[in-house]
Amino acid sequence: xxxxxxxxxxxxxxxxxxxxxxxxxxxxxxxxxxxxxxxxxxxxxxxxxxxxxxxxxxxxxxxxxxxxxxxxxxxxxxxxxxxxxxxxxxxxxxxxxxxxxxxxxxxxxxxxxxxxxxxxxxxxxxxxxxxxxxxxxxxxxxxxxxxxxxxxxxxxxxxxxxxxxxxxxxxxxxxxxxxxxxxxxxxxxxxxxxxxxxxxxxxxxxxxxxxxxxxxxxxxxxxxxxxxxxxxxxxxxxxxxxxxxxxxxxxxxxxxxxxxxxxxxxxxxxxxxxxxxxxxxxxxxxxx
Amino acid sequence: xxxxxxxxxxxxxxxxxxxxxxxxxxxxxxxxxxxxxxxxxxxxxxxxxxxxxxxxxxxxxxxxxxxxxxxxxxxxxxxxxxxxxxxxxxxxxxxxxxxxxxxxxxxxxxxxxxxxxxxxxxxxxxxxxxxxxxxxxxxxxxxxxxxxxxxxxxxxxxxxxxxxxxxxxxxxxxxxxxxxxxxxxxxxxxxxxxxxxxxxxxxxxxxxxxxxxxxxxxxxxxxxxxxxxxxxxxxxxx
Numbered sequence: 001x002x003x004x005x006x007x008x009x010x011x012x013x014x015x016x017x018x019x020x021x022x023x024x025x026x027x028x029x030x031x032x033x034x035x036x037x038x039x040x041x042x043x044x045x046x047x048x049x050x051x052x053x054x055x056x057x058x059x060x061x062x063x064x065x066x067x068x069x070x071x072x073x074x075x076x077x078x079x080x081x082x083x084x085x086x087x088x089x090x091x092x093x094x095x096x097x098x099x100x101x102x103x104x105x106x107x108x109x110x111x112x113x114x115x116x117x118x119x120x121x122x123x124x125x126x127x128x129x130x131x132x133x134x135x136x137x138x139x140x141x142x143x144x145x146x147x148x149x150x151x152x153x154x155x156x157x158x159x160x161x162x163x164x165x166x167x168x169x170x171x172x173x174x175x176x177x178x179x180x181x182x183x184x185x186x187x188x189x190x191x192x193x194x195x196x197x198x199x200x201x202x203x204x205x206x207x208x209x210x211x212x213x214x215x216x217x218x219x220x221x222x223x224x225x226x227x228x229x230x231x232x233x234x235x236x237x238x239x240x241x242x243x244x245x246x247x248x249x250x251x252x253x254x255x256x257x258x259x260x261x262x263x264x265x266x267x268x269x270x271x272x273x274x275x276x277x278x279x280x281x282x283x284x285x286x287x288x
Numbered sequence: 289x290x291x292x293x294x295x296x297x298x299x300x301x302x303x304x305x306x307x308x309x310x311x312x313x314x315x316x317x318x319x320x321x322x323x324x325x326x327x328x329x330x331x332x333x334x335x336x337x338x339x340x341x342x343x344x345x346x347x348x349x350x351x352x353x354x355x356x357x358x359x360x361x362x363x364x365x366x367x368x369x370x371x372x373x374x375x376x377x378x379x380x381x382x383x384x385x386x387x388x389x390x391x392x393x394x395x396x397x398x399x400x401x402x403x404x405x406x407x408x409x410x411x412x413x414x415x416x417x418x419x420x421x422x423x424x425x426x427x428x429x430x431x432x433x434x435x436x437x438x439x440x441x442x443x444x445x446x447x448x449x450x451x452x453x454x455x456x457x458x459x460x461x462x463x464x465x466x467x468x469x470x471x472x473x474x475x476x477x478x479x480x481x482x483x484x485x486x487x488x489x490x491x492x493x494x495x496x497x498x499x500x501x502x503x504x505x506x507x508x509x510x511x512x513x514x515x516x517x518x519x520x521x522x523x524x525x526x
Contacts, residue, residue, distance in 0.1 A: 164395060171381045171392045178379040180363040181341060181372070183396040183444065 004257070005136050011253040013138070015246030016146030017211065019153060020204045021222050022229035022241050024197030027156070030236025031173040031193050032088060034095050038103040040223030042198060045106055046072055046205030047214050048114055050121050061121035061210050068202045076198030081191035088190075103219065110216035121209035145207050150242065152203055156196070157238045169193045173236070228268065232275045234285025243283055247271065293352075294319040294448055294479050295340070300349030300359075302332075302339050309335040311503045313349070317448070317481065322474050324482040324490035324511065327500035328523060333483045334376055336500070337450045341366040341373045354447070368396045372441035376452040376483075378433045380440065382426035386417055389425050389436055393443025402445060410439040413469050431462035438466070442473065449473070450481045455489065467493055487519050501525045 025039045036042075046068050053064040079102065087094035120126075128140040160166040172179040172186045179186055208214060208222065228248045233240025248268055255267025275282070295317040302310040310332050317323050327333045338344050340351060342363040351359040353369055366373075372393075381389050390410060394403035411418040414435040420428060425436060434454055441449055451470070455463040467489070474480050484490035491497055491511045499507040499522040507514070507522040 164391075164400070167384070167388055167392055168395060171384060171388075174381040174383055175379050177343065177363075178375060178381065179392070180343070181367060181375060181379075182392045182440070183364045183367040183399075184392075185362070185364045 003135070004254075007253040007257040008250065009136065009138065010142060011250035012246055013142035013146040014249035014253065015242070016149030017142070017204075017207055017245070018225055018229050018249050019242045019245030020145075020149035020200060020207065022226040022233075022245060023149075023153060023156065023204070024200040025223075025226045026230045026233070026236055026238075026241050027197045027200070028194060029230065031169055032084075032095075032190050033092065034084060034088070035092070035099070036197070037096060037099040037223065038106060038219075039197075039201060039226055040221065041103045041106040041110075041219030042072070042075070043201040043205040043208065043222055044214055044216070044219040045075075045110065046202040047121065047209035048110055048119070048216075049202075050206050050209055051114070051119055054121065061123050061206050064121075065203060065206055068206065069199050072198040072202035073195040076201075077191045077195040080194035081187065084194070085187050085190060103223075107216050107219060114216060116215055116217075118213040118215055119209070120213040121206065123210045126210050141211050145211055148203065148207060149245070152200055153238060153242055156200065159196075160238070165189070165192060228272045230282070232272060232282055234282030237282065237284035240282055240284030247275070292318050294354060296350075296352045297336075297340075298350050298352075300336075300339065300351065301347045302335055302344050303347050304344075309344075309503050310339065310346075313500075313503075313505055315498060315505065315508075317479055318496070319447075319479055320474070320477050321495040322470070322480045322482065322493060324484055324494035324497045325500060326484055326487055326490050326497060326519065326523060328485060330502075331500040332503040333500055334452055335503075337373060337376075337452050337481070337483060340450060341371055367444050367446070368398065370445070370447035372444050372446035372449050374437045374441045374449065374451045374454060376456070378430075378437040380425040380428075380433050380436050383424060385422050385424055386428070386436055387421040389440050390417070390421075390443050393440035396444060399444045403443065406443050406445060410442050413442070413472065414439055431458050431466070434458060434462075434466060435469075438469070438473075446478060448479045448481070450483070452483045453485070454482070455484065455486060463489070487516060487523060491516060491519065499523055 025036055028034045028036050049068045049071060050061050050064040053067055054061060083098055084095050087098055125140045125144060130138040130140060132138060160170055168179065168184045168189050172184055172189050176186050229241060229244040232247050233244025251271035252264045252268035256264040293316050297313060297315045300310055300313040313336060325333050335344060339346055342361045346359050350357055353371060358369065381392060390407060394400055394406060416432055417435055417439055425433060428436060454466060470480055482490055482494060491514060494511040497511045497514055498505050499519055501522060507519060
C-alpha cells in the first residue's frame with residue numbers, strides 16, 4: 001500500500017503539469033476549432049527563452065516569466081492574426097498544415113541557435129523534496145507544478161467567465177457570425193485568444209524546463225501529452241483539462257509502477273484508447 | 289426623398305460568387321416606423337438584411353444609415369452605429385447563460401455604459417428572461433430563445449432593429465406575444481424591420497411593406513393600403 005502511495009501522489013501532482021501543458025491547446029480548439037500542432041514547440045520555445053534570460057541575468061527561472069509572458073502573448077497574437085486567421089475557413093486542413101509548418105520551423109530554429117544538447121532550467125526547488133512519512137516524499141517541484149497549474153486554470157476560467165473579452169471569446173466559439181453582430185471583431189478576438197493560449201504555454205514551458213530536461217525536439221512529446229489530456233478531458237473543456245491531466249499522469253506512473261518505466265508511455269496511451277472507446281467525447285466534452 | 293429616413297438603400301446588387309441574389313434593390317426606411325419585408329424562401333430578404341449589417345459585401349449600390357454610407361463596413365461596426373440584427377434562426381450563444389447572452393448584446397463600448405439600465409428594461413419587456421437568467425441559452429424553449437435574441441439586440445441600444453424571420457417555428461400564442469413586445473419597442477422610437485413569410489401578419493403589424501421576389505422588390509406601399517390578394521400575387525409572382 002505504501003509503495004502505491006508514492007506513484008499515486010506523484011501522478012496527481014504531475015497531472016497538474018500535464019493540465020497546464022494542454023490548457024492552451026484545449027482553449028484554441030474550443031474557440032476556433034484549431035488544432036495547434038505547434039503548441040508543444042511553442043512551449044519548448046518559451047523554455048529556451050527562459051534559458052537565454054537566465055544566462056543573461058542570472059535569475060530564478062520563475063522570474064524570467066515576467067519577460068517571457070508578454071513575448072509569448074505577442075508571438076501568439078501575431079501567429080493567429082497574420083498567419084492562421086488567413087487560412088481559417090470551413091476546412092480544418094489549411095490551419096493544420098500552417099501549424100505543422102510552424103512546428104518544423106521552430107524546431108529547426110532552436111536546433112540552429114541552441115544546439116541539440118539537453119538543457120534544463122536550474123532552480124533550487126528542482127532538487128528539494130518534502131518528507132511526508134518514512135516512505136512518502138513530495139518532490140517540491142511537482143508540488144509547485146501542480147499548484148501553478150491549478151491556479152492558471154482557475155484564473156483562466158475566471159477570465160473567460162467574468163470579463164468582456166473572455167465572454168466575447170466564448171461567444172465567438174459558440175457562433176462567430178452572431179458574435180460579429182454583437183460588435184465583436186472576431187479576427188482580433190481569435191488573435192487575443194491565441195495570445196492567451198501562448199501565455200499558458202509560456203508558463204508550461206518554464207515549469208517543464210525546471211522539472212525535466214528538454215531538447216529542440218521535445219515539443220512533439222509534449223504535444224502528444226497535450227493531445228492525450230485534451231481527448232480524455234473533453235475537447236475545449238476547462239474542467240476536463242485538469243481531470244484529463246491527472247488520469248493520463250496516473251496511468252503513466254501506475255503503469256510504470258506495475259510493469260516497468262519503459263512501458264510508461266505505452267500504458268498512458270492505452271488508457272487513452274480505453275477512454276476513447278467508452279466516452280469518445282471525453283469526460284467533460286459535449287457529444288455531437 | 290424624405291429627410292426623415294433612417295436608412296436609404298439605392299440600386300443594391302449582391303452576388304454570391306456567380307449567383308446574383310439581389311437585383312437593383314432600392315428601399316427607404318422612415319425613422320420610427322415598422323416596415324415589413326415580405327417574400328417567399330429564397331426571395332432575397334435575408335440577403336438584404338445581412339447586406340445592411342455588412343455580412344455580405346454588395347457588388348454595387350449604396351446603403352446610407354443616418355445619412356452616412358455604410359456599405360462594405362465589417363459587421364462589428366454596424367452595431368456600433370446603431371443597427372442590430374436579430375438573425376434568422378435566433379443564433380443565441382448556446383453555451384452562455386441568458387444573462388451572459390444579454391451582456392454580449394451590450395458589448396460595444398457605448399452600450400456598456402448603460403448596460404444595467406438596459407438590462408432592467410429588457411427584463412421588463414421579457415420577464416421570462418429574468419426568471420431564467422442563469423440558465424444556459426440552449427435550455428430555453430424556442431420562443432424564449434427568440435425573446436433572448438430580441439433582448440440581446442436591444443441591449444446594444446439600437447436605432448434600428450432588423451428582425452429576420454422571428455416567427456419561424458414558433459407557436460401562434462408566442463408569436464402574438466412577441467409581436468406585442470415589438471410594438472412596445474417601436475413606441476420608444478426604435479425603427480423596426482420585420483422580415484416575414486407570413487403575409488397577413490406582416491401587413492397587420494407594419495406601417496409600410498415591401499414584397500420581394502427573386503431578389504427584386506416587386507411591390508411596395510403603406511401596409512394599410514396594400515390589398516392582401518395583390519400582395520399574395522406579387523409574393524408568388526403570378
